[in-house]
Amino acid sequence: MGRSGLILLLLTLGILHPASLVPLQPMCDQSVMDKYIQDASTIESEIEQLCRTSCRFPEPVTVLDTRVNFPAWKAMDRSRQASEVWRGQALLSAAVLQVKRQQPAAFLHHLEAIESHLRSIREILRGHHAQAAAQDEPSSPTLSVRTVKKLVNVYSSFLRGKVNLFVSGACRGDGR
Numbered sequence: 001m002g003r004s005g006l007i008l009l010l011l012t013l014g015i016l017h018p019a020s021l022v023p024l025q026p027m028c029d030q031s032v033m034d035k036y037i038q039d040a041s042t043i044e045s046e047i048e049q050l051c052r053t054s055c056r057f058p059e060p061v062t063v064l065d066t067r068v069n070f071p072a073w074k075a076m077d078r079s080r081q082a083s084e085v086w087r088g089q090a091l092l093s094a095a096v097l098q099v100k101r102q103q104p105a106a107f108l109h110h111l112e113a114i115e116s117h118l119r120s121i122r123e124i125l126r127g128h129h130a131q132a133a134a135q136d137e138p139s140s141p142t143l144s145v146r147t148v149k150k151l152v153n154v155y156s157s158f159l160r161g162k163v164n165l166f167v168s169g170a171c172r173g174d175g176r
Helices: 003-013 030-050 068-073 079-100 106-128 148-172
Strands: 056-064 142-147
Touching: 030 106, 030 148, 056 079, 056 148, 068 142, 079 106, 079 148, 142 148
Parallel strands: none
Antiparallel strands: 056 142
């Protein structure tokens, strides 16, 4: 049981009160992001083995287009970058939840790991005081994904790209 599991258990038992929890601190240890990225690559490899055929979904799921235009990304202010990452995290979380209902148990472990990592990304964003997207901001492009392989590929690309760029930029103080 990890630290977060222990805290959840203690909260549930009433031993630890939420007021006694320390406020979130920005996560600037690159090894943490590297671990998430490595785990995503491992999941990607395992799904590749499980899905030698297509592993298609009965209906497509919508995810954020993870391609990054680096000059445009660098020109964005930190709040817009945060909006991109929040939106990507939200779309991926919703897609994973939808897929969990559609796919056989063979993928459940992988999908639950992705779900857990996406919750951690949400906490990392909160630690950096990143705010969720405002409704009037222009939306980033999305993709319709029809296979487990593509969903995991998008998740892995999201971590390596926009999430890693946002966190490393926030840690360097690149926010505008």
